[in-house]
Amino acid sequence: MEAAFAILIGMFFTVAVYLLMSRQLVRVLLGIAIFGNAVNLLIFTSGRLLREVPPVIPEALQVPEGTIANPLPQALILTAIVISFSFFAFLLVLSFRAYQELGTDDAVEMRVAEPTGETAPPQGY
Template sequence: MEAGLSVLIGLFFAVSVYLLMSRQIVRIMLGIAILGNAVNLLIFTAGRLTREVPPVIPEGALTPLEQTANPLPQALILTAIVISFSFFAFLLVLAFRSYQELGTDDANEMRVAEPAGEPAPPQGY
């Protein structure tokens, strides 16, 4: 199962890098979301995928008797999901407002687009 998830993680990273190199803001945002999911899966896979044994130490023992899944990566992933969702929501609002102001979602056109009634930026830096 870990080999299959490793292939899936590699595919997620490849797709996210491809989308991040795009010029459209919507594709860039989708690339950021997929990249976050790839990192979460990577952390989850690194923590091992043992489902049969709960990570509980029996009474009187100092360590678990069998090999168990590490609960720390699962807690980190839950925190990362909340943070990445709030980051994505912020980027979504930022992209929507920039589209409203500039009238384009192309990143190259956003560099030269100006809101109506605004003077041109100074040239010659």
């Protein structure tokens, strides 16, 4: 099961890096979203995929008596989901404003595009 997840995570990272190298901002944003999901799956897989009992210790014992699920990767993933969603929302708004101002979503054309309604500064400054 972990080998299948390792292959899936590798495919997610490959697709994410491919999309991040694109010129269009929409593809870059999708690459960032897929990259965040790949990192979350990597953290989840590093905590071992077990279908064991929940991490609850009975009152009579000081330590768990058998194999239990590890709650730490799951807590880290919940935090990472919130952070990656807020980061994605910020980048989405930023790219939308850039598109509104420059009239293009191509990263190369954005370097030479001027905001609408403005003129280029005089040469020599």
